[in-house]
Amino acid sequence: MNTTTMQITLQTIAEPNRFNIVELLKKGPRSVNEIVMALNIGQPQVSRHLRILSETGIVRSRTKGQMRIYSLEAQPFQDLDAWFDSFSVLWEERLDNFEDYMIDILRKEDK
Amino acid sequence: MNTTTMQITLQTIAEPNRFNIVELLKKGPRSVNEIVMALNIGQPQVSRHLRILSETGIVRSRTKGQMRIYSLEAQPFQDLDAWFDSFSVLWEERLDNFEDYMIDILRKEDK
DNA sequence: CCTTAATATACACTTAAACATATATACGTG
DNA sequence: CACGTATATATGTTTAAGTGTATATTAAGG
Numbered sequence: 001m002n003t004t005t006m007q008i009t010l011q012t013i014a015e016p017n018r019f020n021i022v023e024l025l026k027k028g029p030r031s032v033n034e035i036v037m038a039l040n041i042g043q044p045q046v047s048r049h050l051r052i053l054s055e056t057g058i059v060r061s062r063t064k065g066q067m068r069i070y071s072l073e074a075q076p077f078q079d080l081d082a083w084f085d086s087f088s089v090l091w092e093e094r095l096d097n098f099e100d101y102m103i104d105i106l107r108k109e110d111k
Numbered sequence: 112m113n114t115t116t117m118q119i120t121l122q123t124i125a126e127p128n129r130f131n132i133v134e135l136l137k138k139g140p141r142s143v144n145e146i147v148m149a150l151n152i153g154q155p156q157v158s159r160h161l162r163i164l165s166e167t168g169i170v171r172s173r174t175k176g177q178m179r180i181y182s183l184e185a186q187p188f189q190d191l192d193a194w195f196d197s198f199s200v201l202w203e204e205r206l207d208n209f210e211d212y213m214i215d216i217l218r219k220e221d222k
Numbered sequence: 223c224c225t226t227a228a229t230a231t232a233c234a235c236t237t238a239a240a241c242a243t244a245t246a247t248a249c250g251t252g
Numbered sequence: 253c254a255c256g257t258a259t260a261t262a263t264g265t266t267t268a269a270g271t272g273t274a275t276a277t278t279a280a281g282g
Contacts, residue, residue, distance in 0.1 A: 007130050014125035015270085019118050026198065032229055045271065047230050066228050066279045077198035084195050087137065087188035101140040101180060126240085143259055156241065158260050177249045177258050 001079050009076045012056045017041055018049050022072065025059065029071035112190050120187045123167045128152055129160050133183065136170065140182035 013022050017039060024030060024038050032050065036043045050070055053059040058076050061068045124133050128150060135141060135149050143161065147154045161181055164170040169187050172179045 003130075003134070007125070007127060010121065010130070011125040011127075014118070014122040016118060016122075017270085019114075019121070023114070026200075033227095041270095042272070043229075044231080044273085048270085051230080063279090068229065072198075072201055074198075074201040077195060078202055081192075081195040081198060084188060084192040087183075087185075087192060089137075090183055090185040091189055101182075102175065128240090144257095152240095153242075154259075155243085155261080159240085162260080174249095179259065 001082065003083075006076075006079055006083055008056055009058060009080060012052060012058060015049070017045070018053055021046070021049060021053065022058070025070060025072045029069045031064075031067045031069055033067070035070070112193065114194075117187075117190055117194055119167055120169060120191060123163060123169060126160070128156070129164060132157070132160060132164065133169070136181060136183045140180045142175075142178045142180055144178070146181070 013019055020039055021035060024035060030038075032043070032046060035050070036046045039046065050059065050061070053070075054061065056076070057073055059070050060073055061070045063069075124130055131150055132146055135146060141149070143154070143157060146161070147157045150157065161170065161172070164181075165172065167187070168184055170181045171184055172181045174180075
């Protein structure tokens with residue numbers, strides 16, 4: 001759950017096509033061909049994106065005959081889920097952060 | 112909460128320096144100079160990243176004299192938090208997705 | 223084995239985006 | 253209004269990453 005790993009995960013799934021692959025795989029495992037047909041890019045591109053997703057541990061693949069079935073791994077999403085949870089202070093806190101900041105600035109100016 | 116907007120938010124905060132800015136601002140509002148000193152990049156770069164963060168609605172700025180104080184907006188993070196919550200099926204579900212998929216495949220082969 | 227289907231890799235090309243540097247703007251203060 | 257501080261913008265350059273096309277690999281079936 002270190003931030004470097006999370007940052008890499010973030011960068012990886014931020015790419016539009018990989019984002020779409022992730023959204024598709026959320027519904028369940030899919031073969032490469034199924035992914036190709038769902039997206040609007042070529043097969044080599046899909047394979048390449050799957051490799052990147054695989055190398056960062058976001059997906060895994062299992063072999064079923066001549067097909068490879070890709071599915072999402074839980075861990076990276078669990079980490080990101082936890083990270084985004086930590087931002088809940090933004091909408092849960094009553095007091096205005098900006099005011100806090102101003103008070104702090106003024107205090108420093110005083111001395 | 113449409114996925115296109117979220118995708119843009121994702122892409123925006125995935126960039127390493129902007130990721131760092133976001134992590135810093137999570138602690139509270141900061142002036143541009145404070146951000147420059149916290150990060151290891153030049154002032155023009157910080158201003159540029161802040162502009163991008165601003166244009167995508169991730170931060171807002173308020174003017175305090177000659178300084179501009181940047182702070183995080185809640186909405187984009189709320190959206191992403193909700194999105195990542197939706198992945199909890201990955202670690203909450205008992206049954207193995209792969210097995211499901213296989214059963215489905217076999218069913219199709221039957222007919 | 224030979225062929226086909228499914229998937230992966232190699233490579234040249236293009237482009238988006240970050241960076242460094244220089245310069246502009248805006249505001250406060252004497 | 254002149255000067256310093258804080259921040260923003262403009263521009264040329266570099267580089268990372270996606271794309272398209274061609275080709276390689278792997279497995280199944282006759």
